[in-house]
Amino acid sequence: xxxxxxxxxxxxxxxxxxxxxxxxxxxxxxxxxxxxxxxxxxxxxxxxxxxxxxxxxxxxxxxxxxxxxxxxxxxxxxxxxxxxxxxxxxxxxxxxxxxxx
Numbered sequence: 001x002x003x004x005x006x007x008x009x010x011x012x013x014x015x016x017x018x019x020x021x022x023x024x025x026x027x028x029x030x031x032x033x034x035x036x037x038x039x040x041x042x043x044x045x046x047x048x049x050x051x052x053x054x055x056x057x058x059x060x061x062x063x064x065x066x067x068x069x070x071x072x073x074x075x076x077x078x079x080x081x082x083x084x085x086x087x088x089x090x091x092x093x094x095x096x097x098x099x100x101x
Contacts, residue, residue: 012040014041016047017032017036017044017045018046018047019031019046019050019051021050023052024058025057026057026058029058029059032061032062032065033065036076041074042073042075043077044075045101046062047079048078048079048082048085052082052083052084052085053083054084056088059098062076063097066098076098077098078101
């Protein structure tokens with residue numbers, strides 16, 4: 001479903017995606033998931049600078065996205081973590097499966 005055609009190489013090295021609003025929910029993570037899958041960048045950077053609150057399921061969605069991207073020679077990282085979103089990231093020890101930039 002998400003396999004790339006080898007005849008069409010990836011166009012650019014990095015894409016930066018940002019959630020809308022100050023809360024990062026599962027629904028917003030799924031929107032970013034779809035956006036990342038439709039982008040051709042080798043690395044997807046999820047910029048969470050504007051996020052104050054986040055849900056565990058939103059981060060789980062990013063972990064699944066990274067797993068899929070890695071299978072296709074691509075990668076994902078997060079940047080800009082702060083406030084409660086950063087606390088949730090740390091408490092759940094996501095650094096090992098969801099790298100920070």
